[in-house]
Amino acid sequence: MLHKSRILFPVILLCFIFSGIAQSYHLPKGKKFHKMKFQLINNLMIIPVEVNGTELSFVLDSGVGTPILFNLADQDSIQLNNVTEITINGLGEGDAINALKSTSNFVRLGDVKNVSQDIYVVMDAGINFSPSLGIPVHGIIGYDLFRDFVVDINYINKSIKFYDPNMYSYKLPKNSREINLSIIGKKAYLDASVMINKTQEIPVKMLMDTGSSDAIWLFEDEQIRLPEKHYDDFLGKGLAGDIYGKRTKIHHLKIADFVLSNAKAAFPDMETFNTIKDFGGRNGSLGGEVFKRFNIVFDYQNRRMILKKNSNFDKLFQYNISGIDLQHAGVRYVSERIANSNGVVYNNEKTYGDVQIVLQGATRLSLVPEIVVSGIRAGSPAHSAGLQEGDVILAVNGKRIHRYKLQEIMHLLNNNKDKRVKVLVERYNNDLLFSFVLKPLFE
Known part of the structure; x- marks a missing residue:
């Protein structure tokens, strides 16, 4: 039988507080640093992390004290050692949720390794940041890495260097x-x-x-x-x-x-x-x-x-002017004409679908993410125009959105204030076109 305990987790977005034994990460002897690339999605750093031999994607969070796993439904299997049950309270409007604590796990980020890492596993399927980020994300990792290394983050090159503190040459650029x-x-x-x-x-x-x-x-x-x-x-x-x-x-x-x-x-x-x-x-x-x-x-x-x-310093802060929140919600097929009878290609742009079927050399069916409206801000331009939660986004200003990543679609919806935005959606198997003008929020 699993041993049950109760732990209180104050949470701020992806930021958590935990207590536990000291666990250390290290580099191979004599190696000064390990460099790795990250994806910057919605201002979050997404890095590859291997847990007991399974490759996963984590948010790098400067405050999380113990790595947290969630959204494991897309994994065939993952080994977790020495598991006990816990109960978690956190920020938000819901009740406490059940979770697991696992000890003595092997965690690896390239040459950075920890052979005895505690991990917390959130079992609630509703705790899943992947739909709103547009890519699979399986967990959060942070404080132990910041504790054990000098962490050099280049947001322009989207790279991180984990330096051995004893070999880091301190310079002030x-x-x-x-x-x-x-x-x-x-x-x-x-x-x-x-x-x-x-x-x-x-x-x-x-x-x-x-x-x-x-x-x-x-x-x-x-x-x-x-x-x-x-x-x-x-x-x-x-x-x-x-x-x-x-x-x-x-x-x-x-x-x-x-x-x-x-x-x-x-x-x-x-x-x-x-x-x-x-x-x-x-x-x-x-x-x-x-x-x-x-x-x-x-x-x-x-x-x-x-x-x-860096070069981002003077860029304007981004607001959701339209009032539309989006997320992935499964997949859908789209049909595209790729050539006429003379072999002339009409449309051969790359899509983000992993599955493509070509019919009689002229039509391509692509399996692509389905993007839905996950929320509408009351009183926003999109709300006033009649858009609703659950609408499936098909096109923005005539551009079929399956060619774009989630954050690129948000940019299309919020790019130009005082400009008209036209959004084609599917609602109850009907295609509907909505139009609204983006207005400055604080002028």
Whole structure:
């Protein structure tokens, strides 16, 4: 019989707190660093991780204390050692969920290895970030890697170097800044400041959360007040369900002498955090939409980091102007004409389907992801136009969306303010065309 215990997991999007024995990662003797590529999807770093010989994909989260597995339905098998039952409470609107704790697992990221890693496994099939990211994602990994290595992240080249701390040559590149970190409860914090309404610059202590795709979360208090111009929005998922709050824009965020103007910010509903009894004096968190504007060196052992702004620094913060949330929801067949009787190719562009059937040399059937509307913000242009949750997206501005990745479709829907967007959807086996104009949110 499995032994049952109860553990409380405060969660912020993909960020978790755990306790447990120290487990170490290491490089082969004499090797200075290991370099690996990552996918940057919705501001999250997705990296390949091998667990007991099974190749999986994980979000690299600077705050997660123990790796977490979920969404294992697409795996034929995975070995997990020494399993016991646990119960998890987390952020969101739902109840506690059942999970497993597994010990003494072999985890490998290229040359980076850990021969005795604890892993938590969430059994709830509803805890699955893959549909909203558009690729299979099986888990979250983080703190132990940041603890054992100097982690050098290049957001432009989409590469990470895990350095042996004893072999790392500490340099301060030109136009970079060294920032002090505090490490509390397996999480990293930095001191920054925010100006909300062009009045007073407010010092803030912020959680470093690479497992959040958002930009800035702020907790309202006597000094930090929600701006008058804001709207209700879905902010993300916790273990216990969805997280909601207010979306807005602040005058700027300042880290050292780096100033990010007109920064996107969110004020989460504090009821979501009722499982957290002590915030440790923090005022909010910084996520991937801030971090991707820098190339970053994390040095947890020495309580410091290096920030160097990159070519993303001055890019505008991205808002969901249309009000449409999308996700993958299974697959569908699409039919395309590829040649006429004279052999002239009409359309031979690559699709994202893994299965293609050619009929009589002229028609191609491709099995492609089905993209559905997973949510509509009340009062948004898409909502006012009549789009509904569950609509299957077929085309945006005449472009068949099966040729695009999920985040590219979101870009098509939100790219140009004051521009008209036409969306073709399927609803109850009928094709419907909707049209709306993107309007600035805070002007």
